Each structure stands twice: as structure tokens, then as C-alpha cells.
Amino acid sequence: MPDKMDAFEPERYELREAPAHEFALSRREFAEFAGAGLLITVTAAVSPAQRGPGRGGGSEPATLGARLHLSEDGTATILTGKVEVGQGSRLEIAMAAAEELRIPLERVRVVMADTELVPNDGITAGSRTTPSTIPAVRRAAAAARELLLKAAIDPESKKKFDYAALARSAGMAAAYKDTLPAGAVVTPVRDWQVLGTPRNRADGREIVTGAHRFPSDIQRPEMLYGSVLRPPAYGAILVSADLTAAQKMQGVTAVREGAFVGCAARTSLAARKAVETIRANAQWERRDHPASDRLFSYLKEKAVQDGQGGRRPRVQSKGSIEQGLGQSGKKVRAAYQVAYIQHAPMEPRAAVAEWREGRLTVWTGTQNPHGVRDQLLQAFHLAPDKVRVIVPDTGGGFGGKHTGEAAIEAARLAKEAGRPVSLRWTRVEEFTWAYFRPAGLFEIEAGLDGEGLITAWDFAVYNAGTAGIESPYRIANTRTRFIYCDSPLREGSYRGIAATANNFARECCMDELAEAAGKDPLEFRLANIENPRLRDVLLAATKRFEWQQRRKSRRPGIGAGLACGTEKGSYVASCAEVEVKNGQLKIREITMAFECGVILNPANLRAQVEGSIIMGLGGALTEEIQFENGRLKNGSFAKYPVPRFRDAPRMDIVLLNRPDLAPAGAGETPIIAVAPAVAGAFFDATGERARSMPVRPIRRT
Amino acid sequence: MTFRFTVNGKSRAIETEAERSLLEALREDLGLTGAKYGCGEGQCRACTVLVDGKPVTSCVTPVRAAAGKKITTIEGLAANGKLHLVQQAFIEEGAMQCGYCVPGMILTAVALLESNPHPSEAQIIDAMNGNLCRCCGYPRILAAVRRAGGNHA
Ligand code: FES
Ligand code: FES
Numbered sequence: 120m121p122d123k124m125d126a127f128e129p130e131r132y133e134l135r136e137a138p139a140h141e142f143a144l145s146r147r148e149f150a151e152f153a154g155a156g157l158l159i160t161v162t163a164a165v166s167p168a169q170r171g172p173g174r175g176g177g178s179e180p181a182t183l184g185a186r187l188h189l190s191e192d193g194t195a196t197i198l199t200g201k202v203e204v205g206q207g208s209r210l211e212i213a214m215a216a217a218e219e220l221r222i223p224l225e226r227v228r229v230v231m232a233d234t235e236l237v238p239n240d241g242i243t244a245g246s247r248t249t250p251s252t253i254p255a256v257r258r259a260a261a262a263a264r265e266l267l268l269k270a271a272i273d274p275e276s277k278k279k280f281d282y283a284a285l286a287r288s289a290g291m292a293a294a295y296k297d298t299l300p301a302g303a304v305v306t307p308v309r310d311w312q313v314l315g316t317p318r319n320r321a322d323g324r325e326i327v328t329g330a331h332r333f334p335s336d337i338q339r340p341e342m343l344y345g346s347v348l349r350p351p352a353y354g355a356i357l358v359s360a361d362l363t364a365a366q367k368m369q370g371v372t373a374v375r376e377g378a379f380v381g382c383a384a385r386t387s388l389a390a391r392k393a394v395e396t397i398r399a400n401a402q403w404e405r406r407d408h409p410a411s412d413r414l415f416s417y418l419k420e421k422a423v424q425d426g427q428g429g430r431r432p433r434v435q436s437k438g439s440i441e442q443g444l445g446q447s448g449k450k451v452r453a454a455y456q457v458a459y460i461q462h463a464p465m466e467p468r469a470a471v472a473e474w475r476e477g478r479l480t481v482w483t484g485t486q487n488p489h490g491v492r493d494q495l496l497q498a499f500h501l502a503p504d505k506v507r508v509i510v511p512d513t514g515g516g517f518g519g520k521h522t523g524e525a526a527i528e529a530a531r532l533a534k535e536a537g538r539p540v541s542l543r544w545t546r547v548e549e550f551t552w553a554y555f556r557p558a559g560l561f562e563i564e565a566g567l568d569g570e571g572l573i574t575a576w577d578f579a580v581y582n583a584g585t586a587g588i589e590s591p592y593r594i595a596n597t598r599t600r601f602i603y604c605d606s607p608l609r610e611g612s613y614r615g616i617a618a619t620a621n622n623f624a625r626e627c628c629m630d631e632l633a634e635a636a637g638k639d640p641l642e643f644r645l646a647n648i649e650n651p652r653l654r655d656v657l658l659a660a661t662k663r664f665e666w667q668q669r670r671k672s673r674r675p676g677i678g679a680g681l682a683c684g685t686e687k688g689s690y691v692a693s694c695a696e697v698e699v700k701n702g703q704l705k706i707r708e709i710t711m712a713f714e715c716g717v718i719l720n721p722a723n724l725r726a727q728v729e730g731s732i733i734m735g736l737g738g739a740l741t742e743e744i745q746f747e748n749g750r751l752k753n754g755s756f757a758k759y760p761v762p763r764f765r766d767a768p769r770m771d772i773v774l775l776n777r778p779d780l781a782p783a784g785a786g787e788t789p790i791i792a793v794a795p796a797v798a799g800a801f802f803d804a805t806g807e808r809a810r811s812m813p814v815r816p817i818r819r820t
Numbered sequence: 821m822t823f824r825f826t827v828n829g830k831s832r833a834i835e836t837e838a839e840r841s842l843l844e845a846l847r848e849d850l851g852l853t854g855a856k857y858g859c860g861e862g863q864c865r866a867c868t869v870l871v872d873g874k875p876v877t878s879c880v881t882p883v884r885a886a887a888g889k890k891i892t893t894i895e896g897l898a899a900n901g902k903l904h905l906v907q908q909a910f911i912e913e914g915a916m917q918c919g920y921c922v923p924g925m926i927l928t929a930v931a932l933l934e935s936n937p938h939p940s941e942a943q944i945i946d947a948m949n950g951n952l953c954r955c956c957g958y959p960r961i962l963a964a965v966r967r968a969g970g971n972h973a
Pocket of ligand 1 (some may be wrong): 877
């Protein structure tokens with residue numbers, strides 16, 4: 120298991136960030152801290168990504184007891200550091216345990232993301248829960264079942280032996296402390312009773328009655344509400360702030376330390392009002408900040424070619440790109456652009472922090488519980504056993520909640536107030552100060568031989584990232600380059616990370632190559648694909664969509680496009696039918712075929728694919744962050760349209776089950792095939808190439 | 821100032837600023853966290869509650885505008901532990917991913933079905949379009965509302 124930053128795609132910039140703040144120790148704290156010999160750990164602190172296990176896979180806990188617990192009532196509890204943000208991990212883990220223990224799903228409880236109780240399974244990212252955590256859970260549960268079987272045949276045990284009895288036995292107490300047996304045999308796919316069947320969230324009742332407490336819903340005795348002073352523009356530095364008026368307000372705690380200024384009060388309205396009094400006369404030093412209308416030329420100017428800051432361009436070559444291009448009869452050169460977008464999960468960042476006798480407990484919405492714990496350790500110079508992070512099932516993540524800003528801010532306010540503090544970012548804060556999905560600029564040059572086969576592929580990516588950068592097509596001569604840029608905005612992970620952008624540029628260019636070769640986009644791809652799994656999804660999608668018939672029947676203003684791709688071990692192809700009327704692009708239908716190995720929960724898989732398609736249509740059609748003078752121009756749902764009920768097209772989804780293949784994650788990959796299919800359909804309808812995401816005909820500088 | 825209203829069948833009084841949003845008063849003063857904050861500007865309807873049976877975005881409704889009225893939040897929808905038809909339909913259709921938007925979705929659908937017990941597909945979409953789901957679970961939510969409206973499509 121790789122555990123260095125190298126294990127992460129470079130576009131996961133947020134994992135390399137230092138904590139949002141690092142606060143000073145009081146004299147007393149300093150004495151305690153130095154006395155405990157802990158100063159060293161802190162000064163040597165590195166980013167959470169460097170410290171935590173790599174790639175979201177985590178490290179397997181050493182003992183059975185760290186992963187699984189049997190209760191005397193015959194129920195089982197599974198412990199995991201993964202979080203539930205709507206992707207269905209809690210249910211999937213319970214299903215895996217129920218399968219191996221051979222008990223009903225209702226008898227499995229899953230404790231997630233409480234750093235005091237659960238093993239560090241790494242960040243919930245990269246679609247790693249299915250390929251990494253599920254096998255670990257299955258092995259632990261299978262080991263418990265083996266113990267049960269052994270105990271049951273033990274001649275000493277006269278009476279019926281079940282999990283309840285096993286839970287009471289001395290043997291089990293010892294087994295918890297044992298290292299996990301390596302060879303526990305898991306149930307083969309053909310014998311699955313629970314896995315592979317469609318299941319819905321087990322806690323539906325809590326959700327529909329409002330009983331479930333999301334991070335922003337946690338309430339503690341004596342709790343206050345917080346609000347934080349944000350800079351008036353990107354890059355602005357606080358020069359002075361006067362807290363006197365705020366401090367005079369009844370029940371208000373106001374604090375400034377370094378760049379951090381915030382207030383806590385009995386209500387969030389009172390806290391905001393207190394912050395307003397500080398904002399009224401705060402002095403800032405402003406910096407120039409570029410405008411998004413010249414974003415792409417800016418990125419190119421800011422390309423880091425000299426490797427400064429460890430950001431050397433990443434180049435991979437196969438064959439000879441010069442020769443390949445030299446030999447090709449026809450060539451295509453094109454540039455593509457992908458805008459910054461924001462995750463905008465329904466629940467913004469939120470945290471409740473509570474200090475008790477020097478120990479800090481934080482309930483927060485993050486995909487990275489152990490990482491946020493480490494950030495808190497660093498921000499407050501605490502020993503590892505002094506911080507507990509608990510992640511209640513959270514209102515959406517999409518790769519956007521890998522950091523601990525709200526946790527740190529709430530903890531600072533709570534420390535000052537001496538009472539628990541709840542802090543929930545406003546929507547404007549979430550739009551403005553959360554990290555964005557990187558924008559990207561792509562330059563592609565490709566060549567064809569006389570048969571319409573690709574002979575050369577030169578692919579340069581500025582800023583977007585490296586996920587999905589390699590072409591899945593059969594090409595003898597390739598060169599791919601990823602070039603870092605100094606981004607004007609804070610950047611980081613997003614559902615599918617850079618695979619969406621890379622696949623957009625690549626698949627759009629594949630359409631242009633098909634045209635140059637005088638071939639249909641499907642025929643052209645099939646001629647250049649060698650991976651059978653990719654071919655299978657492409658064939659499945661186009662068959663369901665009736666691609667050939669639709670391409671033949673020309674209807675004014677209506678077009679069809681397709682795209683395919685692979686990422687994170689799963690395969691996707693989609694077809695889009697669009698209508699362009701009076702300059703308006705409308706999606707009529709999306710057909711998608713998806714294959715992620717053996718299917719664990721078909722109901723959840725379908726929901727994830729549907730969600731990916733519709734979310735992907737946002738990025739394909741409307742979502743684009745605009746900024747000027749260091750401020751967002753469209754940082755609200757009123758100005759930044761995201762998909763709504765009316766925008767959901769007719770969808771036809773083909774799930775290809777492969778019981779012969781290990782399961783891969785499915786929450787991300789479907790999104791990568793949405794926008795390029797739309798762009799292809801747009802061209803088919805209008806005869807105009809759309810070389811940008813969001814898809815539109817006119818190019819910007 | 822003191823404001824009185826009926827919340828989920830109980831009369832309640834709170835002492836607060838008149839301009840305070842109903843959403844914050846419900847959540848912070850009455851501990852009713854079922855209504856969610858999603859945007860604070862009337863764009864997502866995660867904060868939907870029923871005021872005299874009508875769905876309102878409580879984030880942009882000042883407390884004073886709700887004074888004297890009957891408020892139903894998601895916590896008050898089930899009667900004596902028996903789920904409302906719409907709640908039941910959301911469970912049966914698995915109409916939730918993260919679930920954060922669900923309380924607002926359900927209350928919007930309840931209001932729709934009160935005034936139109938068997939809405940057409942277009943009427944459902946019209947009524948629900950103001951409610952955002954960032955997990956984009958719209959197909960299942962539609963299926964749930966359809967089911968509650970007696971149309972198992
Ligand atoms: S929070 Fe009220 S409409 Fe979004
Ligand atoms: S289920 Fe997550 S926002 Fe709707």
C-alpha cells in the first residue's frame with residue numbers, strides 16, 4: 120500500500136495544504152506540551168495526506184477486534200473509518216458483513232468515522248471503499264464465522280452455539296486481540312444471498328422523519344453558534360480589525376488570532392451581526408487577481424515549466440511522437456477548455472466543537488476523518504489522544520469535503536467561548552472558500568493512417584490533473600504531458616477528479632479524428648479500441664440507444680453523440696440525444712452502459728449512475744465559476760445553475776454485471792462520459808464543434 | 821420580542837428578533853433540525869416547512885411572518901408514529917442518497933398532494949422544481965411522489 124503523496128493524483132491539491140490555521144499555544148499549554156515531549160511531533164508535522172494511508176485504501180487494522188465486534192444479543196458491529204456522504208457505503212459494508220456472517224442485514228450495525236473507535240481506513244475518496252474496505256470487512260466477518268464454526272464443532276460446547284454464545288465466550292475475547300487471520304475464506308459470488316441484491320438505505324425512517332442528525336444538526340448543551348469573518352476578495356490580507364464593538368455585544372465571544380477572526384453567540388444571527396461590526400472597519404490589503412474571462416490564457420502564462428515547487432511537468436511517452444505524427448496521412452490539432460466548477464453539496468461545511476478538560480471532540484462533515492483529526496492536532500498542538508473526530512452521515516461530499524476548515528474554526532471559537540460551538544458555512548462561503556475542481560486547458564495533436572487508425576497521440580494538459588490522462592485506445596506513438604499552473608483559485612478533488620476533464624478533451628478529439636477519417640464516431644472508436652471491457656460497454660450503450668438508426672434519421676435541430684472511457688477500474692459508455700433550438704441546448708436523452716465488475720448492490724449502483732449523469736449534465740451545460748477582482752460573480756444557486764428536476768433527461772441505464780471480476784467503485788466514473796457525449800451530439804445537431812466544458816460553440820481566450 | 825405559533829400541534833412561544841429567520845428559530849431555539857439550511861436565499865427549498873398547510877422557504881421567512889400560524893416541520897408529519905404516505909413512499913422507492921434534501925422534498929410533495937391528490941408527471945415536476953438535490957436523486961424522488969400520488973409508473 121503506497122503511503123506517500125505520490126500515491127495521490129496531483130490534482131488532489133487540498134491534501135497537500137497545511138491546516139487552515141495554526142494557533143499559538145498559551146504559556147500553560149506550552150509547558151504541558153513540551154513537558155510531554157510532544158513538540159517534536161508537531162514541528163515534524165506533515166500534511167494529512169503524507170501521514171495518512173495512501174489512496175483512500177487505508178491500512179488493514181491489525182486485530183479482528185479493531186474491525187468487528189459481536190454482541191450478546193446476536194448482533195454484529197463493524198467498525199470503519201469510511202464515511203457515508205450519500206454514496207451508499209454504510210449499506211454496502213453492512214451487506215458485506217451480513218453476507219459473510221450469514222446473518223440478516225438488520226443484525227449488522229456499522230460504526231463509521233469516529234476516530235476514537237474505528238480503524239483508519241484512509242480518506243473516503245477515489246472510489247476505494249468498494250475495492251479496499253469491502254474486502255477487509257468481508258475477511259474479518261469470514262474470520263468470525265470460522266470461529267463460530269470451530270466453536271460449534273468443539274466437543275466441549277454441548278449446547279447450540281450461535282454468535283450470541285460466541286460473543287460471551289472466552290475464545291472470542293482472545294480472538295479480538297489476535298491478528299486478523301490472513302486466509303479467511305470469503306463467500307464466492309455464486310453463493311451470495313445478500314450481496315448482489317438490491318437494497319435501500321437501512322436508516323430511511325430517520326431520514327424521512329428528520330430524526331437523523333447531519334453534522335450541521337448536532338446540538339450540545341450550552342452550545343453557541345459561530346460566524347467567521349471572510350476576506351473581501353481572494354488574496355486579501357487582514358491588516359487590522361477592531362473587535363471592541365463585537366465584544367461589547369451581549370453574549371458574544373469575539374476572537375482574532377492571526378488571519379482568523381470569528382464570533383460565537385447564542386444564535387447564528389447574533390454571531391453574524393457581531394462579525395458585521397468587525398467587518399465594518401476591518402482593513403485589508405488587496406492583491407491583483409485575474410478575471411475568469413481570460414482564464415485560459417492566464418493559465419497558459421502561469422504554466423510551471425521549470426519544476427518550481429516540486430511541480431515538474433509529468434511526461435509519459437511510448438514509441439516516437441515525432442515519427443508517429445510524421446507518418447500520419449491526416450492530422451487533427453485542437454485545443455479544449457474546461458471551466459472551474461464547485462461541488463456545492465447540499466449541506467455546506469459544518470462542525471460542532473466541544474472542549475472538555477483539554478480534550479477536543481468535533482462532529483463534522485468530512486470525507487477525511489483521520490486527516491481532519493491530524494489537521495486539528497496540528498492547528499492546536501495537541502497530542503493524538505486529545506482529539507476525537509466524529510463524522511455523522513453527511514449531506515453530500517462529491518470529493519469536496521477532504522479538509523477540515525470548519526472543524527478548525529469551530530474549535531477555535533469553542534476554545535475561546537469555553538462552550539461548544541456550531542459553525543456551518545453559508546452557501547456563499549461554500550461557493551467562495553471551498554476548493555474548486557481545477558479548470559483545464561488541453562492541446563492535442565493526433566495523426567491517422569490511411570485505414571483510419573490512430574498512429575500518434577500528443578496530449579498536453581494544463582492544470583486539470585492526471586486522472587484518466589492515458590488514452591485507453593490502441594496507439595503506437597503517444598506522449599502525454601501534465602503541466603502544473605499557478606491557479607488563481609483554490610483547487611482540489613471532485614467526483615471523478617481530472618478524469619472528467621481529460622476524457623472530455625480526448626473523446627471530443629476522437630470525434631474530430633473520426634470526421635477526419637470519414638468515419639462514424641462509433642465505427643472509428645471500435646476500430647481503435649483493444650480493451651474488451653471498454654468495447655463491451657460501448658456496444659451495450661449504442662445497441663440500447665439504437666445508434667445507427669438515430670444517426671441515419673436526420674431531424675432538424677436534433678443530434679446524437681457518444682463517448683466512452685475508463686477510470687478507477689470501471690468502464691462507461693454513453694449516448695446523448697440533444698435538441699438545439701434558438702441557441703438553447705436541451706438534453707433529450709442519455710443512455711449509459713456501465714460496468715464495475717461484480718455488482719454489490721444494484722439499487723445503489725443505479726442511483727449512483729443516475730446521480731452521476733445528472734450531476735455531470737451540470738458541468739456539461741451550465742456550471743462555470745466566474746470571477747473578477749478577486750470575487751466570484753456567480754457564487755450562489757441563483758447565479759450558478761445546477762441541475763433541477765426539469766433538467767433530468769430521459770435516462771436509459773444498462774448495468775453490465777461481471778461476476779467473474781472483482782468489484783470496483785462506481786460513484787465517480789459514470790460522470791466522465793456525460794459531457795463529451797453531449798458535445799458530440801451538439802456537433803451532430805449544429806455542425807459546430809464545442810471545444811469547451813460547459814459545452815457551447817464560442818471559444819473564449 | 822415574543823412570538824407565538826403552533827408548531828407540530830403544540831403552541832410555542834419564542835423570544836427573538838423580529839427579522840430572525842423562521843429556519844434559525846426552529847432549529848436553534850426549538851431544536852427542530854429537520855428543516856435544513858441549503859442556501860439561505862430561497863433557491864433550494866431544503867428549509868421547507870408548512871405554514872398553514874402551504875410550503876414556505878423558512879430561510880427567507882422572518883419569524884414575525886409566521887406568528888400566530890400553524891407550522892408543520894418534518895418532525896411533525898408522522899401521526900402517532902405512523903409515517904405519512906409520502907414518507908412511506910420515499911422509503912419504499914429508496915428516494916435518498918445523502919438524504920439532506922429529503923425533508924424539504926417530502927413537505928413540498930405533501931403540500932402538492934393536499935391540493936392535487938393525483939398529479940400528472942408535469943404537475944409533479946412543476947411543483948418540485950424549486951427543490952434542489954445535489955446528489956441528483958431526482959428520478960427516485962419523482963418515483964416516490966408518483967407512488968404517493970397513486971401512480972406506480
Ligand atoms: S435554505 Fe431556504 S431555500 Fe435554500
Ligand atoms: S439526497 Fe443528497 S441532496 Fe438529495
